Amino acid sequence: MPLLDVKNLSVNFNTLEGTVRAVQGVSFSLKKREIIGIVGESGCGKSVTVRSILRLIPMPPGEISEGRIMFNGENLLALDQKRLRGIRGSNISMIFQEPMTSLNPVFTIGNQISETFKVHQKMNKQRARKATINILEKVSIPSPEKRFEEYPHQLSGGMRQRVMIAIALACQPKLLIADEPTTALDMTVQAQILDLMLQLSDQFDTSILLITHDLGIVAQTASKVIVMYAGKIIETGSVSSIFKHPFHPYTIGLIKSLPRMGLRSQYGKKPLHEIPGIVPSMNENISGCWFAPRCDQSMDICRKVAPLQKYIDSDHSVSCWLFN
Amino acid sequence: MYTFIVRRLLLAVFVLFCLSIIVFFAVHMIPGDMVQVMLGPAATKEAIAALRKSFGLNQPLYVQYFLWILNLLQGNLGESLRMGAPVLDAIISRFPVTLELILLAMGLALLIAFPIGIICAVKHNSWFDHLLRPVSVIGLSVPDFWWAVILIIVISTYFPQFYIVEYMGFFDNFAVNLKAILPAAIALGITMSAVIIRFVRSSLIEVLQTDYITTARAKGLSETVTIGKHALRNTSTDVLTIIGLQMGALISGAVLVEVVFGLPGVGRLALDAVRQRDYPMVQGTVLFMASFFIFINLLVDILYGILDPRIRIS
Numbered sequence: 001m002p003l004l005d006v007k008n009l010s011v012n013f014n015t016l017e018g019t020v021r022a023v024q025g026v027s028f029s030l031k032k033r034e035i036i037g038i039v040g041e042s043g044c045g046k047s048v049t050v051r052s053i054l055r056l057i058p059m060p061p062g063e064i065s066e067g068r069i070m071f072n073g074e075n076l077l078a079l080d081q082k083r084l085r086g087i088r089g090s091n092i093s094m095i096f097q098e099p100m101t102s103l104n105p106v107f108t109i110g111n112q113i114s115e116t117f118k119v120h121q122k123m124n125k126q127r128a129r130k131a132t133i134n135i136l137e138k139v140s141i142p143s144p145e146k147r148f149e150e151y152p153h154q155l156s157g158g159m160r161q162r163v164m165i166a167i168a169l170a171c172q173p174k175l176l177i178a179d180e181p182t183t184a185l186d187m188t189v190q191a192q193i194l195d196l197m198l199q200l201s202d203q204f205d206t207s208i209l210l211i212t213h214d215l216g217i218v219a220q221t222a223s224k225v226i227v228m229y230a231g232k233i234i235e236t237g238s239v240s241s242i243f244k245h246p247f248h249p250y251t252i253g254l255i256k257s258l259p260r261m262g263l264r265s266q267y268g269k270k271p272l273h274e275i276p277g278i279v280p281s282m283n284e285n286i287s288g289c290w291f292a293p294r295c296d297q298s299m300d301i302c303r304k305v306a307p308l309q310k311y312i313d314s315d316h317s318v319s320c321w322l323f324n
Numbered sequence: 325m326y327t328f329i330v331r332r333l334l335l336a337v338f339v340l341f342c343l344s345i346i347v348f349f350a351v352h353m354i355p356g357d358m359v360q361v362m363l364g365p366a367a368t369k370e371a372i373a374a375l376r377k378s379f380g381l382n383q384p385l386y387v388q389y390f391l392w393i394l395n396l397l398q399g400n401l402g403e404s405l406r407m408g409a410p411v412l413d414a415i416i417s418r419f420p421v422t423l424e425l426i427l428l429a430m431g432l433a434l435l436i437a438f439p440i441g442i443i444c445a446v447k448h449n450s451w452f453d454h455l456l457r458p459v460s461v462i463g464l465s466v467p468d469f470w471w472a473v474i475l476i477i478v479i480s481t482y483f484p485q486f487y488i489v490e491y492m493g494f495f496d497n498f499a500v501n502l503k504a505i506l507p508a509a510i511a512l513g514i515t516m517s518a519v520i521i522r523f524v525r526s527s528l529i530e531v532l533q534t535d536y537i538t539t540a541r542a543k544g545l546s547e548t549v550t551i552g553k554h555a556l557r558n559t560s561t562d563v564l565t566i567i568g569l570q571m572g573a574l575i576s577g578a579v580l581v582e583v584v585f586g587l588p589g590v591g592r593l594a595l596d597a598v599r600q601r602d603y604p605m606v607q608g609t610v611l612f613m614a615s616f617f618i619f620i621n622l623l624v625d626i627l628y629g630i631l632d633p634r635i636r637i638s
Contacts, residue, residue: 088541089545094542098535104536116541116543188354
């Protein structure tokens, strides 16, 4: 049984301009100790997908219109609020993109971490303090006793993200959802934070769902990749298979647009590949493939009928008429 | 934090100095002469000149200002031209009434505004929120002295047992005191609460959309803790600002409401002094209430520091 099994998830946002179909029929599953990377451009629905797992999207205007999210045999979408709160932060945790804004500015680091221990493990103040200092040490924050009393604004971005990791991993969750955890950080700090996340999740047997738009990070960390475009999964497979043999023109475009050693920018030349056009507005009603308007290989059928998911081999599937 | 407070205090002294100039000259620009008013139309020129001289009113204005400020620096607000008693004594004996009225009004306003503002923010765009918006506009648009008149009519007609003609001090007769002040505080508080509801609502809606609230929910905290601890603490500085600023509205509102309800507060003292052209008394009351307003806002600034560590530790 997979740890997490998302089946046919659809999420809409009912706005004044109409219904935005942010996620459309997304299915994937994650095994214990597995690391899956979800990639795609901004606005492709990756954040909404993972936030739906803990029902953290604002409802209304958001609405999970369809689907099932099974975690450890329980449908998270059917749980009552109390049971769901019991899972949030203890069995499934999240790390967000902006360490600058995801910590509450008016409470100390210690207060914010120990809250998790108090809520889920019913610890008293003193034991929670001990546990907090312990986890601060684990995320390599120097002089944790002192940091316990400090406020978020006194810490650097990297340090704050370490604090977020401490909060997320405090209860040794089975699943960690990391929503672009390194995007807002400096290059050198990115590697440290990623390493820390991987090392601790390995220690705690935690599976990771890693959202990123950085294919390099996926290649380094994940075993499986999900490529999303306009609210749909368009290609999924093992990291090696996707990087060696990408099928979908969008995936090919994404991999081509990665900067590589040896490629040099010169005046008048443009060695970095780019995908023409922009992501379509999600409140349009497109009957065919959503990528067709930007695709250089699109055929007549692409604009009329949406392609179905096609398995190329046992763990690599693609939704594209070129392969149907 | 201490340098912050000292800086604020110095600024307050400067503001008060500027204010003293404005108040002094504004008071002397009020048409009509106190001596003329006192002696009546039949007074001879000599009698008027003699009385003016005895009050020191015959000197040039800047000299009068200089003498007044010199006394002020020694804690002497001068003597009332009408009562012949020190201005400060009159103010101090009247101030408890005004203070009680203002605090009670603010307390009532907060008591009404917080629960309603929170519900409106948490359930924003619900029927309750939609209903409350026009209601709060009514609250904002209707002046407090109108509420005062309406309350007097309602109380004297339907609840005559609560109607108090004679004010009594807080420590003299608490029941009578409360019966006298409460309707006035309600009249002041209604308008105030409408302002604060809007502030609590908009500030809380904004805070509820921040990332740290998502973090709090993702941690598995209940909505009560998420809103009550994480969100409200962050709106408190905004709400505190509006409380400080609205103190000005409360003080000016108190003048009218005290007159309508016949409460012997500083507001009524000031209004009577204006009517009688009792210059030192007008200057004294205005300066005193302005200092009170500045003091409250200084308190607000200090509270900011306590509530928001980014201000305290910088």
